[in-house]
Amino acid sequence: MGDRMREGQAGNNPVVEASERDLLTSPAVPAVAWTPPALPERDAAPDADASPFQRGHKSWLRQGSQLLVGHRITARSTLAAIETELDRGAAFLLLPVFLAAGALVYFALPNEPDLAPLVIVSATPAVLAFLTRGRRPVHYALAALAASMLGMAGAKFETERMATKMLGAEISTAITGRVVEIDNLDKGRVRLTLDVLATARPVLRYTPDRVRLVARKLPEGVMAGSEVTGYVRLMPPSGPVRPGSYDFSFESYFDGIGASGFFMKGPEFAATTQPLSASDRAFASIENVRQKIAQRIRDRIGGPEGEIAAALVVGVSGGIPEDVNEALRRTGLYHIISISGLHMAMVAGTVMLLMRLCFAAFPGFTSHRPVKKCAAGAALLAIGGYLFISGAEVAAQRSFIMLAVMLTAVLFDRAALTMRNLAISAVVVIMISPHEVVGPSFQMSFAATAALVGAYAWWSDRREEQALPVGQRSQPSKIWRWLATVAIGLAATSVIAGLATSVLGAWHFQRVSPLSLFANLAVSPFVSVLVMPFAVMAGIFMPLGLDGPFLDTMGFGLKAMIGIATWFSERSPVDAVGLVSSHAVLLLTAALVIASTATTWLRAAALPFAALGLLTVVETETPNVLVSEDGRLVGVPVDDGKLAVNRVRPNQFTVDNWQRALASETLVTPARSAANATNGTVRLPSETGSQPTAEADVAGTIPGKPVSGELNAAGADAFVCDSGLCTVQQPEGARIVHAANASAAARACDNADLIVVDDATASDVCPGVAVLTKRELARLGSASIFITAAAAGVDRAVEIRHAVAEPYRPWHAQRQFSREARGLPPYKRAEMPPKTPAGATTAHPKAPTATTR
Secondary structure, eight states, X not given: OXXXXXXXXXXXXXXXXXXXXXXXXXXXXXXXXXXXXXXXXXXXXXXXXXXXXXHHXXXXXXXXXXXXXXXXXXXXXXXXXXXXXXXXXXXXXXXXXXXXXXXXXXXXXXXXXXXXXXXXXXXXXHHHHHHTTXXXXXXXXXXXXXXXXXXXXXXXXXXXXXXXXXXXSOXXXXXXXXXXXXXXXXXXXXEEEEEEEEEESXXXXXXXXXXXXXXXXXXXXXXXXXXXXXXEEEEOOOOOSSTTSOOHHHHHHHHTOOEEEEEEEEEXXXXXXXXXXXXXXXXXXXXXXXXXXXXXXXXXXXXXXXXXXXXXXXXXXXXSOHHHHHHHHHTTOGGGTSOSHHHHHHHHHHHHHHHHHHHHTOHHHHHTSOHHXXXXXXXXXXXXXXXHHTTOOHHHHHHHHHHHHHHHHHHTTOOSSOHHHHHHHHHHHHHHOGGGGGSHHHHHHHHHHHHHHHHHHHHHHHHHHHOOOGGGSOHHHHHHHXXXXXXXXXXXXXXXXXXXXXXXXXXXXXXXXXXXXXXXXXXXXXXXXXXXXXXXXHHHHGGGTOOHHHHXXXXXXXXXXXXXXXXXXXXXXXXXOOOOOHHHXXXXXXXXXXXXXXXXXXXXXXXXXXXXXXXXXXXXXXXXXXXXXXXXXXXXXXXXXXXXXXXXXXXXXXXXXXXXXXXXXXXXXXXXXXXXXETTEEEOHHHHSSOTTOEEETTOOBTTBOOOOOXXXXXXXXXXXXXXXXXXXXXXXXXXXXXXXXXXXXTTTTTXXXXXXXXXXXXXXXXXXXXXXXXXXXXXOOEEEEEEOOBTTBOOEEEEEESSOSSOOTTTGGGGGSTTTTTOOOOOOOOOOOOOOTTXXXXXXXXXXXXXX
């Protein structure tokens, strides 16, 4: 760090300005070839009585005073610092940044580009960059552009390569498929991933290649590779629950899942019709081993602890109870569940430690062999096996690549934990799966890792400068220093990773974990000592049947983790933060990139980006109305942080997302209308479509959600439903109406500002009034609606923004084929004619007969 600081100060010292000017203007001499003036000599032996804080404080004062006295930012010093950064390899560190930026631009394009023009355009800056190698500024600018275009081309290639066939409309059919994966869900349900082999009653003309289906139970003996059949309800992948939120269609497209649904009858074993290929047999064998290991862990540990243990070892997390999942989310501990860098690092560290301990028992062998490399090789094999046995999910693949690069660096006597190795990992991941750059897993994982690696490098340099000679410390001092270092390291790791990922988490999930730091500090000892190391030991001894004690210890640690998470969750304040500005995310990401890659005083350039990002975090528009893509659910923010909805029992996932986005704490269900109240019940036609026959409780209790309703409140803070209409008045005075059909909507034309019609056949309902029909929602997805308050001489304006745009990208093209998108009513099966007794004759009801003619 001292060398870096002196290099950063060299361009600002008057003593070297003349030589610097000559170096910058002379093409024959490198721009950073001058010798910087030496800093004042430090004491050879610092004061032994001074604390580390005092020594660090003096060092900071000395360097800060030199910067204040001698530092003057000029164009020459800036250019010199940039040259220094480039000489230290900053260009390579920024390569994954530009690759990711190109992929992000591709996925954000309004239209799908053609492949050939994109490849040609991508090759042009690469050729120009090669031809301008002698002019560094132009060369690096063109290289950055070429990297961005390469990222776009890679994303386009992946999109063309996937070409997932996605179902366009809901349909019921008999399906025969081969089991690919089995996931045990909570409440005894099972989710199957099937490769579709055949369909019947009806035969689908456009059949997805792979589907996911939920079943209540499975026949005994069903495993990966088995063929099953049953009557199912298939549904196309849904879009975002609101504009800007998680897009299920996008994820399904790149996962190869063309439809999801559930078994209405079955599943049952089917006769084998197609033999398994060699690759299919291999994957089926791995999946069956995973299921056996998961079941063995569940049987030994039991309860939620067993489900979490199975998730940590083999990556099956569907059976974890929802209350435990929510407690982990609220406390920022959910990252422990998904197999990622933490788990891979612990597996590698445990294996390396065990190998080194074994080698230490043979000093003669150890003194003549590279035991560190042997341990690194064993760790590499271990995490490779862990990758396959855990299901090789994308997060696990990314973590494996990062650890494999670092362990390979150890094999070749290179530093393992460097920004260069992280950049190599990022480049490999982006080129293999460009679509991952859009998701929160990729962004948060690499943001946390980059921040930790950069902070560790800085701290290592500071420690070397301030360290006392080893001989001057007593044994108690060494022990105390080690314990303090571990404690401070755990706290610093949680703080740094939390700060690096907090804005990204708030942007993707509209929630933060206020007590995340304390929860992670409390849980870390159990996970680091009792959970992951004993999970590795259980995996080693499981083939011998000696894994029981290790699994018991692992279960004890997980039970403590669940208890801590529940305790903190019950005391955690509201974690919803509302919408976060995308501009703030870009600014803070730029600040993180600069701070983690720069080594000279240019690192300070991250401060203005961070400041601007923090100032613009909340500068985003909040919608006045939210509408689901099926047209059945409408949410309107009302006074006192409440969210009014038009359904007594709304979709829980959707309203949770809406409440976080709008920072609403209370969910308000529909109120009674005096004209439609009967014995404490109210008819809600919007609950069942166009037929107002179903009755629902007035204040239907939603578990864990405060609910209120106002009798005859004229929509003051709740929807009032009557005769096919549900009405609420927005705080600014706009009246929002949800209508079951076009005829009901026509009655609200005179006093409504916005009408949402749950009818795809409705058209030209109310001229002059903003109307949103089910057909528009089917075509363009969920909607955020912004209403401008009326002013003197200015009418109230209504702006509707949808989650999906036309022309469709490949992962949204299936939307145009649904009945609703084509303006057709729901499908109704034709009634079968009554059976005729044997020997009787029948006539068409409209055909003339002998008696009527």
